[in-house]
Every structure is written in structure tokens, then in C-alpha cells.
Amino acid sequence: MLPITGYVDRWSVRPGEEINFMIGVRGGGRYRARIARVICGDPNPQGPGYREIPVSWALEGEHDGKEQRVAKGSWIDIPLLDLGTGERPIAFAATIWPTLIAADRQAVLNWRGGGVALTFGIGAKGVFCRLATPEGLVDVDIGVPLTERAWHDIACLFDPATGTLQLAQAPRKARLDRDERAEKSVSAKSARLSGVGAAAVAAEHSGDGAHLHFNGKIERPRIVAGVGGIGAVLATQRIGAATSSGTIIAEWDLSIGIPTDMAADIGPAKAHGRCVNLPTRAMTGSRWTGACHRWTEEPAQWGAIHFHNDDIGDAGWTPSLSFIVPKDWASGVYALHLEKDGARDNIVFYVRAAIAGSQAKVAFLAPTFTYTIYGQYQKKGREALIAERSRAWGALAQAPDGHPEYGVSPYNFHSDGSGVVMSTMRRPLIDKRVNQIHLVDPSPYGSGLYWIAADSYITDLLTRKGIDFEVITDHDVHAEGAELLSNYAVVLTGQHPEYHTTETLDALGAYLENGGRFIYLGGNGFYWKVVPHASGPWAFELRRAEGGIRLWATQPGESYHAFDGSYGGLWRRLGRPPQMLAGVGFSTQGEYKGFPYTFLDGILDPRVAFMREGMEGNAKPGSILGERGLMGGGAAGHELDRADTSLGTPAHAIIVGRAVLEDPTYQPVNEERYDHTWPAAREDIIRSDLTFFETPNGGAVFSVGSMNFIGALPIDNYDSVAARLITNIVTRFANPAPFPAPRTANV
Numbered sequence: 084m085l086p087i088t089g090y091v092d093r094w095s096v097r098p099g100e101e102i103n104f105m106i107g108v109r110g111g112g113r114y115r116a117r118i119a120r121v122i123c124g125d126p127n128p129q130g131p132g133y134r135e136i137p138v139s140w141a142l143e144g145e146h147d148g149k150e151q152r153v154a155k156g157s158w159i160d161i162p163l164l165d166l167g168t169g170e171r172p173i174a175f176a177a178t179i180w181p182t183l184i185a186a187d188r189q190a191v192l193n194w195r196g197g198g199v200a201l202t203f204g205i206g207a208k209g210v211f212c213r214l215a216t217p218e219g220l221v222d223v224d225i226g227v228p229l230t231e232r233a234w235h236d237i238a239c240l241f242d243p244a245t246g247t248l249q250l251a252q253a254p255r256k257a258r259l260d261r262d263e264r265a266e267k268s269v270s271a272k273s274a275r276l277s278g279v280g281a282a283a284v285a286a287e288h289s290g291d292g293a294h295l296h297f298n299g300k301i302e303r304p305r306i307v308a309g310v311g312g313i314g315a316v317l318a319t320q321r322i323g324a325a326t327s328s329g330t331i332i333a334e335w336d337l338s339i340g341i342p343t344d345m346a347a348d349i350g351p352a353k354a355h356g357r358c359v360n361l362p363t364r365a366m367t368g369s370r371w372t373g374a375c376h377r378w379t380e381e382p383a384q385w386g387a388i389h390f391h392n393d394d395i396g397d398a399g400w401t402p403s404l405s406f407i408v409p410k411d412w413a414s415g416v417y418a419l420h421l422e423k424d425g426a427r428d429n430i431v432f433y434v435r436a437a438i439a440g441s442q443a444k445v446a447f448l449a450p451t452f453t454y455t456i457y458g459q460y461q462k463k464g465r466e467a468l469i470a471e472r473s474r475a476w477g478a479l480a481q482a483p484d485g486h487p488e489y490g491v492s493p494y495n496f497h498s499d500g501s502g503v504v505m506s507t508m509r510r511p512l513i514d515k516r517v518n519q520i521h522l523v524d525p526s527p528y529g530s531g532l533y534w535i536a537a538d539s540y541i542t543d544l545l546t547r548k549g550i551d552f553e554v555i556t557d558h559d560v561h562a563e564g565a566e567l568l569s570n571y572a573v574v575l576t577g578q579h580p581e582y583h584t585t586e587t588l589d590a591l592g593a594y595l596e597n598g599g600r601f602i603y604l605g606g607n608g609f610y611w612k613v614v615p616h617a618s619g620p621w622a623f624e625l626r627r628a629e630g631g632i633r634l635w636a637t638q639p640g641e642s643y644h645a646f647d648g649s650y651g652g653l654w655r656r657l658g659r660p661p662q663m664l665a666g667v668g669f670s671t672q673g674e675y676k677g678f679p680y681t682f683l684d685g686i687l688d689p690r691v692a693f694m695r696e697g698m699e700g701n702a703k704p705g706s707i708l709g710e711r712g713l714m715g716g717g718a719a720g721h722e723l724d725r726a727d728t729s730l731g732t733p734a735h736a737i738i739v740g741r742a743v744l745e746d747p748t749y750q751p752v753n754e755e756r757y758d759h760t761w762p763a764a765r766e767d768i769i770r771s772d773l774t775f776f777e778t779p780n781g782g783a784v785f786s787v788g789s790m791n792f793i794g795a796l797p798i799d800n801y802d803s804v805a806a807r808l809i810t811n812i813v814t815r816f817a818n819p820a821p822f823p824a825p826r827t828a829n830v
């Protein structure tokens with residue numbers, strides 16, 4: 084646990100609105116808090132240096148802190164469940180697909196009430212049951228291990244008449260090398276299971292929280308009374324029917340309410356549960372045939388939920404610092420700085436203008452969706468790698484791999500090896516800070532930045548060039564659409580606006596149709612689809628279906644989002660390649676090292692004459708730009724996009740500059756490859772295109788198509804060719820004079 088950290092309830096806020104910070108202080112005690120407007124988030128002393136402007140804030144100073152922890156692990160909370168009189172035999176059953184047998188004991192179903200607690204689950208020795216009563220404890224393992232990633236029906240049965248507790252397990256598909264079928268019976272004479280209590284699925288819930296989290300899928304957990312033996316329970320579990328001789332006390336049909344957090348009890352008591360910590364729904368169940376892939380067509384085949392012991396939803400911390408943002412805070416990038424006994428952290432948030440467009444007609448669109456999805460990106464060894472340099476530079480030295488207590492990102496695997504589908508901003512995102520580096524830059528003077536710290540080069544450039552701007556976020560565009568964007572003459576993206584919802588892409592598309600001007604200052608943008616949680620975009624679901632550069636892929640039958648039933652994956656595969664919006668789209672990825680661009684003949688086109696203003700000698704065919712940069716040592720680097728009319732780049736687009744990368748780490752993206760060979764020559768795919776085109780109603784787009792491009796802006800005190808080019812473009816784009824449509828004579 085970090086000595087001090089926290090999170091904010093919203094990425095952006097207007098003056099006059101409330102914002103809440105949840106702060107966790109290890110061991111409690113006094114801490115200091117202050118807020119500053121961030122000018123440059125890069126701590127590298129060989130660059131512009133970390134700079135900020137303190138702001139006057141009523142809560143600045145010392146506060147009492149308290150320890151707040153993240154309770155990881157998903158489960159279903161059923162707060163009220165009446166087991167009845169307890170005179171008849173009572174059975175607990177479920178169908179499971181375990182994924183982490185090595186974790187040993189994991190609860191599948193748990194009930195507690197009246198001083199009695201029963202936990203039924205699996206461990207390294209197969210099914211177990213633990214029955215704790217005031218009279219004593221019965222704890223039994225069946226003794227036969229189960230197979231990971233295979234379906235099994237499991238049950239336990241307590242018969243008060245005979246005082247026996249029985250366990251049974253049966254695989255849906257028999258193994259030939261060993262028999263997993265097993266039954267066991269033990270004496271539990273003094274036990275009684277009756278009355279009102281609480282239940283849990285996928286965890287044991289006791290007074291101090293949830294434990295023994297299950298890893299894997301659970302389908303059709305149920306509790307039945309008056310059954311005719313454990314064999315009958317297993318048989319009815321297998322065929323999916325109600326038990327013939329028993330009475331259902333509760334049966335949770337997890338194919339109901341898939342887009343929600345609700346777990347529906349189809350039994351008479353309607354003891355509905357609530358999914359905690361965002362387990363993954365719309366996962367194939369034991370009866371999935373493979374004939375149908377969209378869960379909305381036959382939800383019953385997707386009656387399983389995949390639980391993980393490291394899932395996190397809403398950490399639920401108590402607000403520590405809440406305030407109304409003062410009216411005189413200008414729109415910009417802000418950081419709450421926290422300090423406790425020399426330990427530091429900061430939490431970034433964005434202040435919007437009270438009325439959109441009232442402060443400036445240029446907007447920086449902070450890619451807060453991508454920040455969220457990348458939040459807690461655990462990269463092994465990263466904290467150790469950056470520690471020394473971070474301390475030397477006075478930067479934050481912590482990284483997610485050193486703090487798994489705050490969870491993982493969709494760039495990681497769960498502890499059971501499955502891909503991470505969910506991400507949440509309601510927990511500390513300790514790698515989405517300013518005054519932070521993310522790697523040791525391969526260039527001797529480089530900064531090694533990503534995300535928020537990197538994107539501050541853009542706002543720093545605007546500030547230094549005297550270009551007034553406002554900040555808006557993906558979250559704002561998602562909520563307010565093209566109407567919000569219509570307040571701005573120019574919208575600039577960050578370095579990596581990779582993740583988008585249908586709403587944000589629609590808004591950006593409409594903005595461009597209506598004469599908006601758009602500057603895409605990144606690489607690998609507009610790439611994956613994400614779907615927000617039903618209650619808002621504080622959490623996202625991401626299904627990495629089919630192609631794409633990705634660390635994991637969806638399993639068969641699991642490529643449709645639970646949150647809205649839509650198909651997941653690349654926007655390119657969904658019929659909306661990035662080229663259709665920005666003129667360029669992801670083409671190649673390599674290591675972080677960057678390289679220069681070369682101006683092409685296109686830079687001399689009269690349509691882009693404004694780009695050359697004041698630097699006619701530098702901006703000419705054959706001359707280079709971005710040959711130095713604080714990110715990888717050059718402007719063209721890491722993830723690069725190309726123009727391609729077959730994917731939607733407008734025919735009239737002008738490529739004013741290009742970088743073809745010779746570095747052997749650069750490879751074509753997966754979606755371009757069909758066999759063991761490269762799909763085209765190096766210059767056709769291992770490249771980035773500086774692309775300009777006019778849009779309807781007098782608008783225009785300029786795209787750089789490189790993640791490291793903005794690292795070239797601060798070079799020579801923001802007077803590099805790259806910085807002057809972008810400044811010229813922003814200046815012209817902010818000028819309301821329409822860009823005329825480029826007409827060629829009909830042939």
C-alpha cells in the first residue's frame with residue numbers, strides 16, 4: 084500500500100460544480116494537500132522541466148487522513164436469504180469452470196445466519212464444504228482434484244434427519260486418464276441450516292468482508308430443499324432442470340440481466356443478488372453450442388459469470404476532500420498534490436470552462452477513456468526500472484507493478500491467466516499522474532513519457548505560443564456529443580486517443596461534417612471500441628475480438644459486450660477505420676525509439692501554404708523534422724499510422740511528410756497480416772504520414788499518426804520545426820476563414 088494515494092470521482096469539472104477526492108493514508112495520520120495548475124508534467128531536467136502554477140484553494144493545508152483499502156475480488160452479494168425451517172435435507176449446487184485450482188480453496192456458494200455458516204466450493208482437493216455451527220466445525224474435502232477450464236457439476240447436501248453432510252462432483256466430460264467423479268459423506272449431527280441469513284456466490288462473506296474468491300465461471304448456483312439424494316441434485320444440475328423431488332429455495336439465473344449488476348433469483352423468494360467488483364458477464368455457459376455467438380440471441384447459453392480474485396469495480400472509498408470548484412479557476416490541467424512524511428502522489432483532473440467556448444475556441448481533448456483503460460497497467464519490473472531516475476528527477480517513483488493492491492488493467496491478465504475485460508477509475512490509477520515517467524527513455528536526453536505527463540507538451544506548447552485553450556475530456560464528449568464540440572473552432576487530441584465509444588466517435592464525426600477543425604496529435608488512435616457501465620463511464624468493458632495488437636484475445640463466443648450486447652473489437656473491424664475520421668490509422672508498432680520525418684512534395688501544395696509560414700527554408704521536400712524528441716529521440720516512433728484511401732482516407736488528402744522506419748523492431752499490425760510474410764513493402768506499411776485534408780463546410784483535419792510526435796514539440800524551447808508546424812496549423816485552424824473544398828476538373 085502506498086503511504087498516500089487516492090482517486091477522484093470525475094475527470095472533469097466546471098467552476099461551480101463539486102468534485103470529490105478519495106484519499107487513502109497508510110496507517111492514517113496527517114497529510115498535506117494543495118492544488119496547482121499544471122503547465123508541463125515532464126520531470127526531465129533536460130526538457131522544459133516540471134512546471135505548475137499554484138492556485139488558491141480553501142482546503143490547502145493539513146488534513147486528517149485515514150487508511151482506505153481496495154477490497155479486490157468479484158462476487159455476488161445476496162443480503163437476505165431465508166432457508167426455511169431446516170427440517171428437510173438442503174442442497175447447494177452449481178456448475179463451474181474453474182480457472183485457478185492452484186489458488187486452493189475458493190467459495191462457490193456461501194450462506195450464513197443464526198450463528199451457522201456454510202461454505203461450499205472447490206480447492207486443490209476438489210469440492211469442499213465447511214459447516215461452522217455453535218457446536219463445532221465440520222470441514223471436508225472430497226479428495227479428488229478437478230480439471231481447470233472444464234465444466235463440472237458440484238453439490239453438497241445436508242440431511243438433518245441422518246446428520247450427514249455429503250459432497251459430490253461430476254465432470255460434464257469424462258477424462259480418460261483419471262476419474263473425477265467423486266462422492267463423500269461425513270457426520271454433522273449437531274448442525275441445523277435454517278432461518279434468515281445472507282448468501283454469497285463466488286466468495287465467502289463474513290463480518291469483515293469477502294474472502295476465498297472464486298476464479299472461473301459459475302453457472303446456475305442454487306439451493307434446494309427436500310431433495311432425494313445428492314445423485315439427484317447432480318443429475319438435475321447437469322440437465323438444467325429443476326429437481327423433481329425438491330423445492331427451490333433460490334436459483335440464480337445469471338443469463339438474466341446480463342448488462343446489469345443484478346443476479347436474478349428465479350426462485351420463490353426472489354433473493355436477488357448484486358454483482359460486486361465487476362465480474363465478467365455474457366460468458367459462454369456449459370450449454371453453449373458454438374452455433375450462435377451473440378448472447379442477445381439466446382441468453383440462456385451465456386448463463387455463466389467469470390469471477391476473478393483480482394477484479395475491482397468501485398473501490399467505494401469515503402470522500403476525503405470535497406469542494407466546489409471556484410469560479411476563477413481557468414480551464415486547464417490541474418493536479419491535487421498529496422504529501423505524507425515525504426511520500427507523494429498527485430491526482431490529475433481537468434477544469435472546463437463554465438460555458439464551453441467562453442474562454443477559448445481551441446480545445447484540448449484529454450483522452451480520459453484511454454487514461455482509464457490504461458490505468459494500473461502493470462508491467463513487470465517497471466517500478467524498479469524507473470525508480471532511480473525518478474528520484475533523481477524529483478518525480479513520483481511508484482509504478483503499478485509495485486502496487487498490485489490497486490489492481491490490473493486490460494493490458495494485463497488476471498491471476499487465472501484470463502484477459503482483463505473491465506477497467507475502472509474508482510480506484511487509485513497510480514500511473515496516470517503528472518511529474519511521472521513511465522520508462523527509461525532510449526535516447527540519452529529523453530523523458531520516457533506516456534499519457535497525461537506526455538500530453539502536457541501539447542498544452543505547454545499552446546501556453547507558450549499564447550494560444551488560449553480550454554480542456555475537455557472524452558467523458559464530456561461522450562455525454563454531450565457534437566454539441567459540445569461545436570463550441571470550438573479547433574479540437575486537438577492527445578498522444579494516444581486509442582479507446583472510443585460509439586458516442587465519442589459519432590460526436591467527432593459530426594463535428595467534422597459541420598466544419599470543425601481537428602488535429603490528431605497521436606498514434607494508434609480511434610482503435611478499440613469500449614462500452615461504458617450502465618451507470619456511467621467510470622467503468623468500461625473491452626472485448627478484444629478478432630484482430631488488433633493486443634495482449635489477449637476474447638475466447639470463442641465471448642466477443643459481444645455484456646454491457647450493451649454490441650460486438651467488440653477494433654473500430655476497423657466494426658466498419659469505422661481510423662482513416663475515415665482522422666485520415667490515418669494504425670499500421671506499425673515497434674519499440675519506443677523515435678525517428679525523423681521527411682517533408683514530401685505535398686508540403687508545397689498551395690492548400691497547405693499556411694504550414695510553411697515563417698519556415699519556408701525548413702519546410703520543403705526532402706528536409707527533415709522531428710529528428711530530436713523527448714520521447715524516444717524522434718517524432719516518428721512507437722505506434723504509427725498511415726494514410727490509406729482503401730480504409731477511408733479521403734482521396735483529396737495531402738501527405739505533407741512521411742517517416743518510413745528501418746528499425747527492425749517495427750512490424751506490421753496484426754490486422755494487416757494474412758500469412759507468414761509481410762503484406763506489403765516496408766515503405767507501404769512501416770510508416771507514418773503527416774496528413775491534411777479539408778472536410779465539408781470549411782473544416783479540416785491534420786494528423787501526425789505517431790505516438791512519439793509530441794515529444795518533438797519541446798525541442799529548442801518549443802521552437803523546433805515540429806513545434807512551429809503544429810503552431811502554424813493550430814493558428815490557421817483557429818481562423819474562421821473556411822477551407823475551400825479542393826475541386827479538380829472532371830475528366
Ligand SMILES: [Fe+2]
Nearest residue numbers: 579581607722
Ligand atoms: Fe495503446
